[in-house]
Amino acid sequence: MQTWIRFRRPDGDIAHGRVDEKDADRVVEYDGPGYTEPRLTGAIHSYASLDLLAPCEPGKIVALWNNFHALAQKLEKPVPTHPLFLIKPATSLAGPGDAVQRPRAYGGKIVYEGELGIVIGRKCRNVSVDEAASYIHGFTIVNDVTAAELINADPNFPQWTRAKGYDTFGCVGPAIVTGFDWRKASVVTRLDGVERQNYRLDDMIFSPEEQVSRISEDLTLMPGDVIAVGTSLGVGSMKDGAVVEVSIGGIGALVNHVRG
Amino acid sequence: MQTWIRFRRPDGDIAHGRVDEKDADRVVEYDGPGYTEPRLTGAIHSYASLDLLAPCEPGKIVALWNNFHALAQKLEKPVPTHPLFLIKPATSLAGPGDAVQRPRAYGGKIVYEGELGIVIGRKCRNVSVDEAASYIHGFTIVNDVTAAELINADPNFPQWTRAKGYDTFGCVGPAIVTGFDWRKASVVTRLDGVERQNYRLDDMIFSPEEQVSRISEDLTLMPGDVIAVGTSLGVGSMKDGAVVEVSIGGIGALVNHVRG
Numbered sequence A, B: 001m002q003t004w005i006r007f008r009r010p011d012g013d014i015a016h017g018r019v020d021e022k023d024a025d026r027v028v029e030y031d032g033p034g035y036t037e038p039r040l041t042g043a044i045h046s047y048a049s050l051d052l053l054a055p056c057e058p059g060k061i062v063a064l065w066n067n068f069h070a071l072a073q074k075l076e077k078p079v080p081t082h083p084l085f086l087i088k089p090a091t092s093l094a095g096p097g098d099a100v101q102r103p104r105a106y107g108g109k110i111v112y113e114g115e116l117g118i119v120i121g122r123k124c125r126n127v128s129v130d131e132a133a134s135y136i137h138g139f140t141i142v143n144d145v146t147a148a149e150l151i152n153a154d155p156n157f158p159q160w161t162r163a164k165g166y167d168t169f170g171c172v173g174p175a176i177v178t179g180f181d182w183r184k185a186s187v188v189t190r191l192d193g194v195e196r197q198n199y200r201l202d203d204m205i206f207s208p209e210e211q212v213s214r215i216s217e218d219l220t221l222m223p224g225d226v227i228a229v230g231t232s233l234g235v236g237s238m239k240d241g242a243v244v245e246v247s248i249g250g251i252g253a254l255v256n257h258v259r260g
Helices: A069-074 A129-135 A160-165 A209-214 B069-075 B130-134 B160-165 B209-218
Strands: A003-008 A012-018 A026-030 A038-048 A051-053 A060-065 A084-089 A100-101 A108-112 A116-121 A137-145 A168-179 A186-193 A196-199 A226-228 A243-248 A252-259 B003-008 B014-019 B026-030 B042-045 B051-053 B060-065 B084-089 B099-101 B110-112 B114-120 B136-144 B171-178 B185-189 B194-200 B226-228 B243-248 B253-260
Touching: A026 B026, A051 A168, A084 B160, A116 A243, A129 A137, A129 A209, A129 B084, A137 A209, A137 A226, A137 A243, A137 A252, A137 B226, A160 B084, A160 B160, A168 A226, A168 A252, A186 B171, A209 B171, A226 B042, B014 B042, B026 B099, B042 B136, B060 B136, B099 B209, B114 B185, B114 B243, B130 B136, B130 B209, B136 B209, B136 B226, B136 B243, B136 B253, B160 B243, B171 B226, B171 B253, B209 B226
Parallel strands: A060 A226, A100 A252, B060 B226, B099 B253
Antiparallel strands: A003 A012, A003 A051, A003 A168, A012 A026, A026 A038, A060 A084, A116 A137, A116 A226, A137 A168, A186 A196, A186 A243, A243 A252, B003 B014, B003 B051, B003 B171, B014 B026, B026 B042, B060 B084, B114 B136, B114 B226, B136 B171, B185 B194, B185 B243, B243 B253
């Protein structure tokens, strides 16, 4: 297991780093993200001093709907036969600590969706389930923020892309962890300190490997792309000023707040 | 009016060029796309000899649904109050002459949708309708290819993104024309030489400036991004091997074929 981060250095430049496995405050700087065979720059940083950024720069975030049995059951929806997804654009990306900015023209409910994120390590097209693991660089945390009242605002066209595609609505971080065993982990979301989601990842309908395989039949996945694997029970509204923390044991905690 | 193209040079490198207004076969090479204040490289090419590529490299293609009065009327859908859109990812891009590749796991209908494309010239966020024109670099042609039978294959989640997001389903080209007067132009689509679409662009519901303004309230538009403004009457199926040509007088003709 390796823990990779991306951060702004004291001199303002953006850099990548790997957290020392024996000293969680020691970050060894590299000249690129972990999936690019990066080289050491020689710089060492204190984790506590760093201004963390989203740990990768996805060209797209593929966001799944209806991928947990418990939520499908609650919504009385059948288990899908293929991953159901939309795309959050690169411009929706936000990092740890960033504000989720309420859109100027939208006064409705903004909801959190705590999720596991798959980070693609290699260009990936039409790969089998067995091959898929070798295309996954690691795992991160996503808050798939959604302007919930927009989805069905037009009765003729569900606006999934618009509702989830706003700038800052794709919160990703704080780190990418390689070799992470998602089967034993849970997603816990706290809103202003109060637990609102706590679900096991082994309730997932399509496993990460199945997602990568099936989605790679539809579109080429690129290094740094993120698949947000979908959420489960407990999605709820965030008021302006609210602080939301999504945590997964073994990856960390992703904290963001809503700016009205 | 300037006509900008992107192409593969005889030495294999990718370059940009501007077509000479007085000699349509003379292409003056630049070191970047027209919206980046590029410099002349000194090279001159014969247009006829060039291997054309999509004229820009969009980070995203924002594709509109229900943006022509005639089609809305035929589908008996009300005129929307905000542009309705999905995102075709960068990986869907195809250029002039490229094959539209049938997805391995999809045997259903693949349809053409001939459309005008808006090419963004400058980073664009929350701009007014009056400001919008200055963020538009120019106009191009889009074939918004769609795996039509997928859209409603799952009754609980319309798969617009998947149906339109496949690799090679975002055909763009052959050129970007600046200062193009779309109000006087029509989109003509020919399938294997037979005219199937012929509609006036002044039947558009949201004008290009309104689209840029309204969509920029939702997400940041980046230089090179394309907005596919939506199609009108005459959408139809393309069999494997079919050749489809979408033309707009003043921009050119975008020709692609379907590979089974």
